[in-house]
Amino acid sequence: MSPPVPTPRPTPPKQRRGKTPPAVTAPPGWQPPKGYVAVPVRRRRRWPWVLLLTVACCCGVPLWWAQPLSAQYPARASLPDQLGSLRLRQDERSQAAAEELKSQVRQSHLLAEDTFAGIYTTTDGKRVTLFGGTGFRLSPESDAEAELDRLADRYALKPSVPVETGVRGRYERCAVGRADGDTVVVCTSVDHGSLATGVFTRLSLDDSGRLLNDLREQVVIPKQS
Structure with a gap:
């Protein structure tokens, strides 16, 4: 004889959520007793956080933006006789070419405070011609593009x-x-001071x-260094 099948428990009815009771208000015509003073609910003040955020935005952002300017300007430039394996050429022809480059930099950058130029070579035949100038620059990114545009015809430059x-x-x-029939690479580097x-x-x-x-x-070299 098989055991009796247990009777399933009835599912409890779902409870309906009651509506939110209306806010309690004073009955019509009710007057507070004599001497009663209503105590306002004190709200949490948020102005200190707003003030700190305002100060951070007003002072922090300009300082972050101005930091490269103060670190890179003013600057001075000096060409050493040797840069690693590169040696500065001191012969008359090289010095005349360097002076011509300095003159061209001066003419193209009228606000330059100083200019420099030099021709370096290595023992295995590599050649580096270095020139430029110092002075304040507000938009170095666009100045870098403009410098290569200036040199595009002289060196038959491809897109940079x-x-x-x-x-x-x-x-x-x-x-x-290209320069003098040889392939060359022309690079320019610009910051806020040079x-x-x-x-x-x-x-x-x-x-x-x-x-x-x-x-x-x-x-x-920045003068602050």
Whole structure:
């Protein structure tokens, strides 16, 4: 004989949520007793947080924006006799070419405070022509593009590409061109205090961009340093 089948438990009815009771108000015509003073509910003040946020926006953002300017301007430039494996050429022809470059930089950048130019070579035949100027620059990114536009005809430059510098406020661009029948890479690096341009032979575009970034660290020095 099989055991009896258990009777299923009845499902409890669903409880309906009652409507939210209306707010309690005083009956019509009710007057508070004599001497009764209503106590207002004190709200949490938020103005200190608003004040701190306002101060951070008003002071922090301008300081963040101005930091590269103060770190990069003013600056001075000096060409050493040797930059790593590069040696500055001191012969009369090279010095005359460097003076011509300085004159061209001065004519193209009327607000430049100082100009520099030099021709370096290595023992294995590589050649680096370095020139530029110091002075305040408000928009270094557009100045870098304008500098390569200025040199486009002289070096038959192809479209330029940006190069990462790793320095906030410094912008660099490079382009491949030709000079005296040889392939060259022309790179320019501009920050808020200086402009440095290099013409490189027998180097790739990436290597030229990195080398210019290294050279300008040794040639252009902020006066705060």
